[in-house]
Amino acid sequence: MQRTADWWREAIVYQVYPRSYADANGDGIGDIPGIRTRIPYLKELGVDAIWLSPHYPSPMLDAGYDVADYRNVWPTFGTLDDIENLITDVHAAGMRMLIDIVPNHTSWDHPWFREALAYPLDNDSSVPAKTRFAEGPWAKYHLLRGQDGGKSVPNNWDSVFGGPTWHEVMDHEGNPSGWWYLHIFDKSQPDLDWDNNEVRAEFRGHLRFWFDRGIDGFRIDVAHGLAKADGYPDCPVLEEGHATAQNPYWDQDGLHDVWREWRGVADEYEPARVFVAEAWVQPAERNARYLRADELHTGFNFPYLRAPWNATKMREIIDFTLAANKLEDAPTTWVLENHDVWRAATRYAPIVGRTEKTSTVSGDMDLGGEFDWKAERDLETGSARARSNFLSMLALPGTAYIYQGQELGLDEVFEIPSDMRQDPAFITTNGVRVGRDGCRVPIPWNNESDSLGFNSTGASWLPQPDSWKKLAVSVQDVDENSMLTLARNALHLRKTLAALGGITQDVAPLIWDNDSLDGVLSFVRPGRLGGSAIRCALNLGAHAVTLPYGGDVVLASDALAFSDGILNPNSSVWLTA
Ligand code: GLC
Ligand code: CA
Numbered sequence: 001m002q003r004t005a006d007w008w009r010e011a012i013v014y015q016v017y018p019r020s021y022a023d024a025n026g027d028g029i030g031d032i033p034g035i036r037t038r039i040p041y042l043k044e045l046g047v048d049a050i051w052l053s054p055h056y057p058s059p060m061l062d063a064g065y066d067v068a069d070y071r072n073v074w075p076t077f078g079t080l081d082d083i084e085n086l087i088t089d090v091h092a093a094g095m096r097m098l099i100d101i102v103p104n105h106t107s108w109d110h111p112w113f114r115e116a117l118a119y120p121l122d123n124d125s126s127v128p129a130k131t132r133f134a135e136g137p138w139a140k141y142h143l144l145r146g147q148d149g150g151k152s153v154p155n156n157w158d159s160v161f162g163g164p165t166w167h168e169v170m171d172h173e174g175n176p177s178g179w180w181y182l183h184i185f186d187k188s189q190p191d192l193d194w195d196n197n198e199v200r201a202e203f204r205g206h207l208r209f210w211f212d213r214g215i216d217g218f219r220i221d222v223a224h225g226l227a228k229a230d231g232y233p234d235c236p237v238l239e240e241g242h243a244t245a246q247n248p249y250w251d252q253d254g255l256h257d258v259w260r261e262w263r264g265v266a267d268e269y270e271p272a273r274v275f276v277a278e279a280w281v282q283p284a285e286r287n288a289r290y291l292r293a294d295e296l297h298t299g300f301n302f303p304y305l306r307a308p309w310n311a312t313k314m315r316e317i318i319d320f321t322l323a324a325n326k327l328e329d330a331p332t333t334w335v336l337e338n339h340d341v342w343r344a345a346t347r348y349a350p351i352v353g354r355t356e357k358t359s360t361v362s363g364d365m366d367l368g369g370e371f372d373w374k375a376e377r378d379l380e381t382g383s384a385r386a387r388s389n390f391l392s393m394l395a396l397p398g399t400a401y402i403y404q405g406q407e408l409g410l411d412e413v414f415e416i417p418s419d420m421r422q423d424p425a426f427i428t429t430n431g432v433r434v435g436r437d438g439c440r441v442p443i444p445w446n447n448e449s450d451s452l453g454f455n456s457t458g459a460s461w462l463p464q465p466d467s468w469k470k471l472a473v474s475v476q477d478v479d480e481n482s483m484l485t486l487a488r489n490a491l492h493l494r495k496t497l498a499a500l501g502g503i504t505q506d507v508a509p510l511i512w513d514n515d516s517l518d519g520v521l522s523f524v525r526p527g528r529l530g531g532s533a534i535r536c537a538l539n540l541g542a543h544a545v546t547l548p549y550g551g552d553v554v555l556a557s558d559a560l561a562f563s564d565g566i567l568n569p570n571s572s573v574w575l576t577a
Pocket of ligand 2: 027
């Protein structure tokens with residue numbers, strides 16, 4: 001039962017997006033010294049670990065998920081010393097620190113890719129590029145394929161950000177060379193060849209480089225990528241973003257070898273380091289394969305994030321998750337927001353004048369912009385739902401992820417001028433897809449300065465809406481009904497109430513209430529260690545419902561959520577049970 005002590009089985013992990021957290025030098029872009037000034041805030045909030053989105057040198061064509069050097073820091077964010085100081089401060093505050101790693105692709109500025117393209121182009125121009133590309137060592141790290149010497153491509157694969165996944169290399173005279181490189185994401189993000197042992201060895205070195213600097217683990221970007229089906233067959237169903245084993249570039253069996261190797265590296269350390277997989281894989285049983293005992297420790301639960309506002313669907317997803325993870329004795333995780341999806345308050349906000357379809361709660365990067373982002377939304381309802389589901393998430397067994405600003409109830413920002421937008425999904429589709437900039441707007445720390453306390457100069461790489469003044473930390477801090485106060489209370493209670501501890505306890509992790517209460521999700525976390533049990537009820541229906549349970553209120557999603565046994569719509573409550 002040693003495993004029950006593993007911190008990552010029941011932690012609160014807070015995602016910091018460095019570009020938008022806090023800006024110490026006032027250039028309008030967040031930085032590592034800025035993050036260090038907010039450690040007391042994070043400690044007071046009650047988080048156990050921080051996950052930092054990419055901090056690496058990068059041309060920033062996909063916000064740093066295009067890495068040019070895996071062993072350094074983007075100068076605008078700071079230096080290696082700065083990040084070492086951050087790690088030290090985080091540890092001194094009793095928290096852990098995870099960083100991002102991006103193994104599926106590099107930036108096109110990575111030296112390997114620069115060499116790959118430069119070698120043939122710099123050579124004797126009297127030899128046609130077609131011939132030169134066919135003979136040389138340059139293409140070995142990335143997936144560069146040609147119609148002559150390489151296997152014949154392109155095929156019909158679509159890139160995640162729009163357009164084809166193959167980009168044709170031009171020769172030095174600007175003519176098509178007949179050679180193509182693969183990029184599942186932006187064309188500035190060429191995919192690596194994971195069949196090459198040198199690629200594997202290099203990445204094991206990257207892991208050790210950061211483990212040696214004291215980080216506690218990695219969040220693995222696109223952990224369902226890496227391996228591609230032999231022969232690059234056409235994609236049978238072009239369903240963008242729907243990762244299934246039938247899709248020749250997602251969730252291929254071959255990639256699990258890599259995770260076994262990485263686990264070996266993490267286990268060399270004392271205490272062992274951990275991984276969290278970003279894998280958009282269905283069904284849940286296939287997703288659980290990433291969590292086998294000799295692979296990755298945890299993974300994000302995206303079906304839960306994408307669950308519609310519907311009690312039956314949400315319960316189904318929670319059940320599938322618990323069952324699938326149990327197969328591998330892996331902890332469950334829960335997530336409602338990150339830097340790739342619309343803020344929950346907006347996602348859950350009904351469109352004014354339209355009958356709600358419970359089948360879709362969208363707004364994430366996979367939905368191809370079909371989503372109506374210009375529509376008027378009922379944000380008040382959206383915020384109430386985001387709050388109440390946040391409380392419900394924190395009652396579930398396992399680890400929960402919080403994205404910066406979620407604790408403030410921030411909504412998605414759409415009022416961003418096109419020329420300030422940075423997301424390649426917006427740029428590649430000429431704005432057909434609104435992209436993800438709206439969930440990456442700098443945090444409002446106070447309601448006074450021009451940049452709402454993001455820095456002292458008023459500069460900000462994306463504009464913050466005026467409506468955020470009332471959501472600023474300094475305002476919510478002193479309001480006992482604010483989302484921030486709710487978040488702090490919930491996080492602290494989650495630690496102190498025995499019933500809300502980990503999944504590996506001897507009692508059942510969660511017992512559903514089976515009364516058929518219209519639209520209500522309701523479950524009990526049994527008490528352990530002599531503590532009392534806790535019931536959580538979330539009303540996803542359209543009507544107030546009388547709960548037949550009794551019990552004292554431990555916490556409610558807002559002041560009007562629950563009284564006299566009645567739970568209002570879009571509200572949740574924790575009760576003693
Ligand atoms: C992941 C990241 C996303 C990035 C993509 C390509 O999905 O979360 O932000 O654009 O990978 O690296
Ligand atoms: Ca800065």
